[in-house]
Amino acid sequence: MIIAQGQTVPFIVMIATFGFVLFWQWRAKQGKKLPELRIPAGVKVIPQLVGRAVEMDRPVHFCSGDTGLNYAFTTALNAAAWSILSYLAKTCAELGATLYVTTNSPDKYLIESESVHAGNVLAGKPNYPIDVEYLSPDAWAYQAKAVSLMKERKIAVNVMVGFFYIAHMSMGQGGREAGAIGLGGTDGGDIHGIIPTCDYALLGVENYAAGAILSGDTQLKTALIGQDTMEYVILGITILGIILASLGIPQLSQLLSN
């Protein structure tokens, strides 16, 4: 067989997902009505958070987790985080807020600088200050320094979207103790650190949708609708699988294991 063993179903899911996206893009081009998208509270609230920072004359802090680019499974979440960073930088430049970014990874340092620059350009202020600080490659040293900076600078807003191995709880609590409103976002096992320490949370797939929602681009909107369509299909298959497995019919689970 030409497809690797155990990869047939993932391959079909991938092709079907791309197919759904193309279908909704085709409908958008035809001028037909598209379904409305729900905007997560964590996304809607960003301008208000930045406004708070301006009123208090205190900075906004952003960090995109404590992992670098060498972990493949965190790359997509990092990409989503940079889209949010770009939007945050744009909002800060528009409203005149001070944004600083801390990172523990040299490879993310350059990309985050570019993301902030992109946000500044989109705001029409290409020379607005870019403050990205590489603190330490060691996650413990990084979080200790980052928390220290939060308290020292008395941040007003703490945005932490990305994959965290160990720093989520301490960074979130550090922000709270500095008097900041927290916006967290993650899709992994670090959710338990985000929820208790952040006021707003982007959970799971909301992180990936955030960048597309914030762009306001119709093409990206259709991609999100395509994504949701696939999720409904998966939900349907899951419910069907539960019913069939409960009735003692194993064919569907056998088919999906291919």
Place this chain on the structure above:
Amino acid sequence: MTAYLKSRQPVIYLLAFCTLVCLLQVFFPQVPGLTPAYGYLSSWMSILIGFVYIPSTISLIVRSAKSVQKRKERWYVDAIILAMMIITAGVYLSGGQSMSSTQYRWIFNILYTACQSAVWGIMALWLVYIPTQTFLFKNVDMALFTITAVITALGVHAPVGTAIWGGFPIIGQWIVNYPDKGVSYATGVLTGVGVLLTGLRMIRGQEKGVIA
């Protein structure tokens, strides 16, 4: 031509090509040339990541030096960072560029490991303190979170739970086996679709945070 090279298009095409090779290698590893191409790309990624250490390290040096020069708050911490950076680099270069030299190993074993353990110890106490925030019933979500956490802790992780009431292990194990696993799988599946679409948007140059 120069304007084209400066635009985002070549980056997008390069990214699309690399992503396609990586994707196809997963699904069709037997197609000739795909696996070696994937290997070459992985090697190039390591090389490129090696280069990005230079600007980030320079930024760290410049910021620390400015802090010391302007006597900013806690400038002495930056002075220690700078001094340690210079000493470590000097020891490495003078010791035959080897990490197994006696002096380098002394720095690593006596200074670095000890400092790391100290930070670990301090942060561990901090991490013990943070979950107390969870046990505040701030809203319905947090109340649910707290009740589940207490039952799971008493039923699965703390033997004292069994001593208090025999039902704790049964309820705790049920939470771990069914709602926890179900939600984990559901989140994983939905996240997978999100990752797939994020990849598609990156290939098409629509993730503006990535391809600035």
